[in-house]
Amino acid sequence: MRKACVLFLLVFCIINLLFAVPGPIAPWHKGMPSAPFLGGWVSLPCLRAEDNAGGTNEWDFGRVKAGAVVKHDFTFKNETSGILKITGINTSCGCTASQAEKKSLAPGESTVINVAFNSKGYSGAVKQFVYVNTDNDRLPVIRFIVKAEVIK
Numbered sequence: 001m002r003k004a005c006v007l008f009l010l011v012f013c014i015i016n017l018l019f020a021v022p023g024p025i026a027p028w029h030k031g032m033p034s035a036p037f038l039g040g041w042v043s044l045p046c047l048r049a050e051d052n053a054g055g056t057n058e059w060d061f062g063r064v065k066a067g068a069v070v071k072h073d074f075t076f077k078n079e080t081s082g083i084l085k086i087t088g089i090n091t092s093c094g095c096t097a098s099q100a101e102k103k104s105l106a107p108g109e110s111t112v113i114n115v116a117f118n119s120k121g122y123s124g125a126v127k128q129f130v131y132v133n134t135d136n137d138r139l140p141v142i143r144f145i146v147k148a149e150v151i152k
Contacts, residue, residue, distance in 0.1 A: 059115075061148040067115040067120045074113040075145055076132065078105035086133040089113070092129040095122070098147065100132070115146055 021098040059072045078084040084105045089098050095118045102111035115130055 005017045015075065050052075057143065058145040059147070061117065061146065063086050064085055064117075064119050064148045064150050066123065066150050069116055069117045070148065072146060074115065075110050076100070076105075076142070077110040078107060078111050080136060081107055083107070086111075087135055088133040089125065090133070092131075093108045093119070095109055096128040096130065098130045111146065117146050117148060119148060119150045122138075123152065124150060 057074060058072070061070045061072070061129075063080060064070055076086075086100050086103045086105070091098055096115065096150070097118075098113060098115045100111050100113050105111060113132060115129065117126075117128060119126070126149075127145060127147045130146070132142045132144065134140055134142065
């Protein structure tokens with residue numbers, strides 16, 4: 001029975017990917033992320049994450065001297081129609097710390113996600129991740145990325 005279920009899911013996913021063709025998106029869905037589903041594209045609710053300079057959810061510190069602690073603030077906006085709760089924040093490494101200024105966001109409300117990266121013990125290109133966990137079923141985790149080139 002278990003093998004039959006796994007096989008069914010595998011076939012379903014393959015068929016879904018084979019017949020997924022981007023089509024027109026309704027005007028009210030423009031700018032929202034979408035995903036292929038049974039030959040069409042399904043719009044997903046948007047939770048906007050950007051840096052304070054108006055960019056995306058990725059930040060490059062550039063060249064950083066080894067041992068330095070560098071910081072960046074991302075803006076995280078709730079663009080859903082309901083209250084969004086930040087249930088936790090995890091990082092990919094102990095060298096990166098992060099926190100949200102607000103844990104509950106009304107529709108259209110924003111908060112700042114503070115990120116600090118400690119370059120001690122690193123050399124060369126470094127990429128670390130910050131995971132913001134929410135109570136939104138469709139987008140339970142939003143990933144932020146910080147990068148640096150650590151020099152001696």
